[in-house]
Amino acid sequence: MASIEDIKQRLTLPVVVAPMLLVSGPELVIASCQAGLVGSFPAFNARTIPDLMAWMTRIREAVGDAPWAMNLVVLEEHNPLLPQQIELLDEFRPPIVITSLGQPHAVVQHVHAYGGLVFHDVTTMRHAQKAIEAGIDGLIAVTAGAGGHCGSLHPFTFVRQLRSIWDGTLLLAGAISDGAGIAAAQTLGADFAYMGTRFIATQESMADPEYKQLLVTQDASDLIVTDRISGLQASFLRASLTRAGLDPDQLPALRAPRQPDLPAGVRPWRDAWSAGQGIGLIHDIPTVADLASRLRAQYQGALVAN
Numbered sequence: 001m002a003s004i005e006d007i008k009q010r011l012t013l014p015v016v017v018a019p020m021l022l023v024s025g026p027e028l029v030i031a032s033c034q035a036g037l038v039g040s041f042p043a044f045n046a047r048t049i050p051d052l053m054a055w056m057t058r059i060r061e062a063v064g065d066a067p068w069a070m071n072l073v074v075l076e077e078h079n080p081l082l083p084q085q086i087e088l089l090d091e092f093r094p095p096i097v098i099t100s101l102g103q104p105h106a107v108v109q110h111v112h113a114y115g116g117l118v119f120h121d122v123t124t125m126r127h128a129q130k131a132i133e134a135g136i137d138g139l140i141a142v143t144a145g146a147g148g149h150c151g152s153l154h155p156f157t158f159v160r161q162l163r164s165i166w167d168g169t170l171l172l173a174g175a176i177s178d179g180a181g182i183a184a185a186q187t188l189g190a191d192f193a194y195m196g197t198r199f200i201a202t203q204e205s206m207a208d209p210e211y212k213q214l215l216v217t218q219d220a221s222d223l224i225v226t227d228r229i230s231g232l233q234a235s236f237l238r239a240s241l242t243r244a245g246l247d248p249d250q251l252p253a254l255r256a257p258r259q260p261d262l263p264a265g266v267r268p269w270r271d272a273w274s275a276g277q278g279i280g281l282i283h284d285i286p287t288v289a290d291l292a293s294r295l296r297a298q299y300q301g302a303l304v305a306n
C-alpha cells in the first residue's frame with residue numbers, strides 16, 4: 001500500500017488541491033502534481049465512462065509516480081455511475097481515492113485490494129467515527145467557511161476533537177488560501193491542507209473566466225450559504241445567482257428535504273458558482289506553478305515567524 005510517508009516525501013508542500021465539480025479536470029490535476037502538490041478531480045466531471053477512462057489514462061501518463069486522487073460520491077442516489085466508477089478503480093489504480101457523502105465501505109475494499117488509500121470527507125464527529133469504522137485511511141475535516149458543501153464547525157475545535165479519536169492522516173479543508181493557512185493547518189494537528197477555492201482562480205482550472213474574475217474582485221461578504229441550491233448547505237457567489245435570474249434573498253424553498261426547487265434551466269454548480277471564505281485572499285489568476293511557488297514562500301515565511 002502507498003504509505004502516507006512516501007506521499008509526503010514526494011510533495012513540495014503538504015497540500016491536496018481539492019476536487020471541484022465542473023472546475024477540476026486533467027489540466028488542473030497534472031499541473032498540481034507537476035508543482036509537487038496532490039492533484040484531484042471528481043469522477044463526475046468526466047461525463048461518460050469512456051471520458052473518465054481517457055482522463056485517467058492522460059493523468060497517469062503525465063504524472064508518472066506522483067500521487068493523484070479521484071473523488072467519488074458514494075451515495076448512489078446522487079451518483080448512478082458509482083458501480084462502473086468502482087470497476088475502473090481496479091484498472092486505473094488512483095493512488096488516493098477521495099470519497100464524499102454516503103458510506104465508503106465498498107470503495108475501501110476495492111482500493112485497499114490494489115494498495116491505494118481512501119480519504120473521506122467529514123463535517124461532524126459522528127460522521128468521522130463512522131468513516132473510521134469503515135476502514136478509511138484519512139479524514140478530511142470540512143469546516144466552516146469552506147467552498148462547496150461547507151461544514152459548520154470551526155477548525156480550531158474540529159481538528160482538535162478529531163485528533164482525540166484519530167491518530168491517522170488528517171486533512172483540513174476550509175478557507176485556506178495562502179501559505180500561512182497551510183502552516184496553521186499543520187500547527188493545529190492536520191497533516192495536509194485541502195485547498196479548493198484558491199485553485200478555481202488558476203489558469204488551468206475549467207471554471208468560466210467570469211467566475212474566476214469574480215473570485216479576484218469579490219470577498220466573503222459576496223457569498224451566501226444556503227441549502228436551497230443543491231439541497232445541502234453550500235456556499236455560493238451571490239452574483240452568480242443573480243446572473244442565473246435568481247434573487248439570492250428569496251430563493252425558492254426546498255420541495256422536500258434535500259430537494260431544491262430551482263427554475264427550469266438553472267443548474268447548481270453550473271449556474272450557481274461556489275466559493276468559500278478564502279475568496280478574500282485571492283487577487284489574481286496565476287498558473288498553478290506560480291501559485292505553488294508563492295504558497296511555498298509564504299509557508300516557509302510562516303514557519304520562520306513561528
Ligand SMILES: Cc1cc2nc3c(=O)[nH]c(=O)nc-3n(C[C@H](O)[C@H](O)[C@H](O)COP(=O)(O)O)c2cc1C
Nearest residue numbers: 018020021042100146147148174175196197274276
Ligand atoms: C466549486 C466547488 C466544487 C466542489 N465540488 C466538490 C466535489 O465534486 N466533490 C467534493 O468532494 N468536494 C467538492 N468541493 C469541496 C472541495 O473539495 C473542498 O472541500 C473545499 O473547496 C475546501 O474549501 P475551500 O474551497 O474553502 O478551500 C467543491 C468545492 C467548490 C468550491
